Amino acid sequence: MTNRLTAPVSFKAHSAVPALPAGGVVALIAPAGPAELDLNLATQWMHARGYQLRVYPGVWQREGYLAGSDAERLRDLHEAFADDSIDAIFCLRGGYGSPRLLDGIDFELLRRHPKPFVGYSDITALHLAITRYAGFVTFHGPMVNADLLGNKQPPTETSLLRMLGGQQPPVLEHPAAWPLTTIAPGCASGRLLGGNLSMICAVMGTAFELDSEDIILFIEDVNEPLYRVDRLLTHLRLAGKLDRLRGVLVGDVAGVDVAALERLLTQELGGLGIPVLAGWRSGHCDPNLTLPMGAQVRLDADQQLLVLEQDVVVSA
Structure with a gap:
């Protein structure tokens, strides 16, 4: 190729x-x-x-x-x-x-x-x-x-x-039936980038790896036991991908005990000094909410909000 x-x-x-x-x-x-x-x-x-x-x-x-x-x-x-x-x-x-x-x-x-x-x-x-x-x-x-x-x-x-x-209001609505969890407080703006955690790590070291500087990192996964999620987050840390983040939005990590996952997220991400919000229903879950990759957003972990700071589509 x-x-x-x-x-x-x-x-x-x-x-x-x-x-x-x-x-x-x-x-x-x-x-x-x-x-x-x-x-x-x-x-x-x-x-x-x-x-x-x-x-x-x-x-x-x-x-x-x-x-x-x-x-x-x-x-x-x-x-x-x-x-x-x-x-x-x-x-x-x-x-x-x-x-x-x-x-x-x-x-x-x-x-x-x-x-x-x-x-x-x-x-x-x-x-x-x-x-x-x-x-x-x-x-x-x-x-x-x-x-x-x-x-x-x-x-x-x-x-x-x-x-x-183009009908999406700036504040992205999250269904109340699925409560969010603030892992680390704060509010920050940056480009929303990421996706499947295993795939983010799989392309590390290539010309297509995640550019993590000043971003709101989004991660989700499926069929990965907790120890592998731990390993993947450690991979990001050792690769320097957590050093210059503005915030982290954690989507669905299907198949992992929620309380155990939140403890791991607190250990790995809670001390970065940036907002971390977990439980967003996006990924291998039902419902599966749409997120705009590359868009400028504001993550408010205190108010548990994700807000668009730019248009993601434009009408002709």
Whole structure:
């Protein structure tokens, strides 16, 4: 795969992307693992919400634990961005394989055709790369198979469509049914970056690693026992990625005892002198709330608020 990086660019201000308009066309791609897709159900879901669906060929491919070859998955990613009739790009699922695409991405093409790009889990690798080298906001949010077609609770859909459509108020609403926990008090502003903790660590030491200076770090994970979460946080600390953070927002860490996790977070993050807020329902959870990666936000751990300080989408 050809490395398309011409210079190491780290964007300190990420631009908004065009909003998903009423009647817009949503591309469905599979840049990571495969999944069975009920095309009729997916089409009906989109039509019921006023959107059109265009499914890219790689969605129907399977190569072991990957949705098609690297070349097929990369081609779909490029074609979905390059096609100006496409208004947003949703991912089928996460799983495995997104990092295999990173050194083949044409970031100049992406910069010429910015649009909402949505996914989480393994898709974190693409969020990190796109925000770093293309310089626009992406969206850590629900995927089609497990989330949008998986009967997840209404805030999952509402959060996504409000965010992409430009109806999201500055204060991001968090459902009261899931209380947040202040690990460390304070209030700070910075770019919101991160995603799946395992994937953040997996690309450490590469040209696509997290640029952690002056950011609000967001982390979430699944199927990782507490000792492995400990190991991953220690990896971030030893790599210097915790040294210049402005704050930390912890999403869902599925499968880990909440009280034990909060003790670990207090040990690892509580002494950094920055606000740390835990329990945000984003990631491998239900509901799964959308977060804008690369956007300037304010994290208020005292009031338990996350506030947008920039537009993340702009209407035509």
